[in-house]
Amino acid sequence: MAGYTPMMQQYLSVKAEAQDALLFFRLGDFYEMFFDDALTAARELEITLTGREGGQEERIPMCGVPYHSAEGYITRLVDKGYKVAICEQVEDPATAKGVVRREIVRVVTPGTVMETKNLGEGANNFIVGTAETDGRYGFAACDLTTGELYVTSFPASGESVRNELNVYRPAEAVGDAASLRRLSGEAAGAGRSVLCTEREVAGDVFETLRGQFPGERWEDHEPARRLAVARLVAYLGETQKRSLSHLSTVKSYDPKQFMALDAFTRRNLELTETVRDRSRRGSLLWLLDKTRTAMGARLLKRWIDQPLLDAVSIGKRLDAVEALHGSWMQREELRTELREVYDLERLVGRIAYGSANARDLNALRASLERVPAIRAVLGQLDSAPLAELAGAMDDCADIASAIAAAIADEPPVSVREGGLIRPGYDAKLDELHVASRDGKKWIAELERQEREATGIKSLKIGFNKVFGYYLEVTRANLGSLPEGRYERKQTLANAERFVTPELKEKEALILEAEERMVDLEYSLFAELRDRVAAQIPRLQKLAEQVAALDVLQSFAEVSAERRYTRPRLTNGYDLIVRDGRHPVVEAVAEGATFITNDSSLTEDASILLITGPNMAGKSTYMRQVAMISIMAQIGCFVPAKSAELPLIDRIFTRIGAADDLVGGQSTFMVEMKDIQVMTEQATARSLVIIDELGRGTSTDEGMAIAQAVIEYVHDAIGCKALVSTHFHELAHLEQSLAKLRNGCMAVKESADGVTFLRKLVAGAADSSYGIYCAQLAGLPESIVSRAYGLLESTAAATREAAASADSGGGGLTVRERPSAYDAAEPASGAAAPAAQAGPAPAEQAAPGGVVQLAMFAEPVASSHPEKGRKPASAQADRLADKLRKLDVMRMTPLQALEWLNDARNQLMESGDPL
Known part of the structure; x- marks a missing residue:
């Protein structure tokens, strides 16, 4: 230097x-x-x-x-x-x-921002500490603005780290090189950016921990947890350089206490944000958030991120929701009181941090004054959990009284300008106020006397920070001033400023009083703030209770508004839902009637193989089963007429993933990796949802993989599973797999048209109606016409091949272009398949960003005639019926020939003419 x-x-x-x-x-x-x-x-x-x-x-x-x-x-x-x-x-x-x-x-740093207006009231800002030792990964997450601190540990694997990252979504991480390398890799894979800083604890780990958490038994925590918390606390102390007294409690947990939800499942089910634009609207969080406080909104997100696996805890939540659900007046009173409660967690954080001003203390007081009324409302409800909650609430009346006695009703934002303390709180301060007030009266009296003595009516006394008090006289009146009595201090363009010995003497007294007054006010304020800071554990406990109550009333409010019912949780296996609905899809289409569906996954029928056309509602149905399970396990009522549900330990979803272009992986490879994770981690208590299993590769290979996966889930895992596929041939698995049942989204065909009924029925579908759906989706008419032509050409080629193989073979009948298209061809790009059959349904953006036909619109009919000779006998009639259901485009030439040969043999045996 x-x-x-x-x-x-x-x-x-x-x-x-x-x-x-x-x-x-x-x-x-x-x-x-x-x-x-x-x-x-x-x-x-x-x-x-x-x-x-x-x-x-x-x-x-x-x-x-x-x-x-x-x-x-x-x-x-x-x-x-x-x-x-x-x-x-x-x-x-x-x-x-x-x-x-x-x-x-x-x-x-990104993880230690305290200016909460930049964070969002309902969002946390976590910084995490990490450690990897003895094959275990320690993970500590802290929100400095609220004082929350959570710690857990798990086997050191990328998948486990990824799951915890999905819960907290930290802005920053602190740890050793190995643990940070694993965390940053998982974060990058999920498209997240986390600032990582390598830090080690200087000195003894136990000493660091006991200094921050003197009441915690750190010997009971495993080494990975201790080290993760110690690194985090040491880093926070190093960067913040002040008391962190609001970090007084560590909440330790095991990830096995909660339902496991991987990143794909959270995304596919759109629990906290949508896939399309990552917005809140259209997510489960958006639907369930009727909270009245910021801390309640944050807790709601955490409950959704971590559904419970403990039936007793879930039952207590449901009991509370049931009591609130059935008491509209008390619920409205409660919501009114909660609206007046400020963000206690962040107020406490600012108080501990030393950055709270007098307005923050008044906000704390106003919040505490609502607690007695909240307890009174809870006392009117017949609910053991709510009574327990009310009884445990400490209204902190002594803190509220202390603030009310000290702080003025409308203090300034700054704590260094005076005006903070209420008159009558401190005798010395009152004396200084009198001295300042009397001094200013003396100044006003002096101004009157000088005007009379000089005859200058425009003479005035002013003040600025440079010269203090002064007498100001315009240039036109300077001749009226007496000689020798005024001392010139400043010359202006049109006036002169003067002082007198008496004015300077009184100025010294006034300024001294005001300076001492400001210093004393700040001292009294800081003393009060420190007294409140000493009560932080009480305030934090109250904040937790109010936040939990806020979430419970939010569940009750949504459940009452949406006609949800209380689920019955069991220790058994069976999942039985009557008239279930997808909560978010139903909510975004206000005023429409959602078509309900039953669900039954039992020990005897644990796998449902769903076939049917695109846009018929398969994905929505499968998602709704998962959503109902999650809602039940966070303690909320569910969208169904009734629901008997087991505790699900994990949900796997494979629904509509896009290529991983950055990672260089195709849709098929991403799907296979998801399936691989499922085969490793699913248990008999899990729920597996796979949409269009086996797509992305050739038909034969895709079908083979799909069957092998289904067999593995059936035989090796034994969990509940919903699988949709366009491989209709897989329906034969119902004959070989005892616990598999076929289901399909019903389609009504008639001479007048085709109707998607959105209803799940038993049995397998016979067609995917792909070209028909393409027309409904708005593909140009030229493409639709060409597709039907190619379909007919392929069928004709199959017929010729069959005829050459067996000169006596019959012909195949294929689905032709519906006659309505020929009757009235729409303009290129039109979405209406048949104008004479009624208006086309509106397109709807379903959760997940998939554009599909509206779930609520009137079904669309389309002329869809079949061609073929009338059979000569009952046997021929049965064969013709099978032929109508035949999906030619899903058959290989060899399969088609085998089918034809079998049909020919049946006709010959029946004696019918070929």
Whole structure:
């Protein structure tokens, strides 16, 4: 640092303490950045890059931002993944000898942002600590704004790490190289960005933990958990450089306490955001969120992310929801009271952090004053869980009273400007208020006296921070001033300013009183804030209780509004739902009637193989079974007439995934990897959902893989499974697999048209109606016509092959283009398949971003005649019926010949003419 000016030497010394951060170095009214930090900040913030002399030949790159608007700039940098170290002047420049002493007072990182207006009220901002030791992975997650701290551990595998990442979605991670490498790899694979910092604990791990959590028995925690928490706490202390007293409790859990939901399942079921645009609307979280508090909204998301596996805990939630569901008036009273409760968790966080102002304390007081009324409402309900909750609520009346006695009703935002403390709270402060008030009265009286003595009616007494109090006289009236009594202080364009000995003397008394008054007010405020901070555990417990109550009333409100019913959870195997509905699809189509479906997955019939046309509702049906299970296990009523449900330990879904272009994997490879995870981790208590199993490869191979997977689920796993497929040939598995049943989405065919009924019925479908669905989806008419022509050509070629193989063979009948298309050809791109059959159903964007026919529109009819000779006998009639159901496009030439030969033999045996 030789050759640099003293100030730049100080800068370089401070910068050495924060090499991985951009240093905001306070110089007067600005935060300045130098060297590479200046180049980076100027580029990222789009501010002017300048230079400064620093004792070297070359000017030092420099840029800066005003201190009063620095927060916005810091937020922008942190959002881009940077750390920002804030260096303040910690010495009064007026009394400093030499360069003013400066220190880093805080390092702002993506995981330690405290300015909650940039985070969103209903969202957490987690930073995690990680450790990998003895084959175990320790994972600690903390939201610094709320004081929440969770810790768990599990076998060190990428899949387990990925599942926890899906729950917390951290902005930052701290740990050793190995554990961070695994975490960052899993995060990148999920398309998430996590800032990773390597850190080790300086000193004894137990000492670090006991210093932060003196009441916790750390000997009972396994080493991976201890190390993960210790690294996290040490890093937070290093960066925040202040008390973290609100981090007082560690919530330890085992992932096996919750239903396991991998990233694909969360995405496919759209639990917290939609697939198409990652928006909240259209997700289960959006549907169930009728919460009234920010902390309730955050807890709701956590409950959805972690469905319970404990029947007793689920039962308590359902009991509470049932009581609230059946008590409309009490529920409305409760919602009214909860609306007046501020974000207790983040208020407590700011109090502990030392950043809470007087308005925050008043918000805390106002919230605490609602608790007695909340308890009174709960007392009116006949519910053991709610009574237990009300009895455990501490209204913290002593804290509310202390704040009410001290803090003014409408204090300023700043805590350094006075006006914080209520009159009558402190005798000394009241004396200073009187001195200031009397002094100002004296000033007003002096102004009146001077006007009378001089005869100058425009004479006035003013004040500014540079000159203090002064008398101001316009130039036109200067001749009226008495000689020698006024001391000129300042000359303006049209006036002169003067002082008198009496005015200066009174000014000293007034300013001293006001300065002492402001200092005393801040001291009294800080003392009160510290007293409240000492009660943080009580406040945090209350916040948890209010948040839980808020989520329960939200479940009750949605259940009452949507006509949901209480599920019956059992320890058995069977899953039986009567008149089930997809909650979100139903909700986004307000006013329409959702077509309900029953579900039955039992020990004797655990696999349902679903066939049927595209757009007929297969995916919606399978999703709704999973959604009903999840809703039940978070403690909510479900969209069904009745539901008997087992506890599901894990849900696997394989629904409509796109190619992994970044990873270089095709749809088929992604599907196979998903299936591989399922075969490894599914148990008899799991629910497996696979949509269009075996697609993405050749028909023969896809069908073979699909059958092999179904057989494995049936024989080796024994779990409940819903499998949809276009391989109608797989329907024969019902004969060989005892627990498999066929089901299909009903289609009504008649001479007048085809109707998709959206209803699941027993049996297998006989056609996929692919070209018909393409027309409904709006494909150009030229494409539709060409497709029907190709279909007819293929069928004709099959007939010729069959005829050459057996000269006595009959002909195949194929589905031809519906006559309605020929009668009235729509314009290219039109979506109406048959104008004379009624309007086409509106297209609807279903959850998952799949555009499908509306689930609620009137069924669409399309003329769809069949051709062929009338058979000569009952045997021929049966063969003709089989022929109508034959899916020619799914048959190989050899299969077609075999079918023809078998049909010929049956006709010959019956004596019918060929």
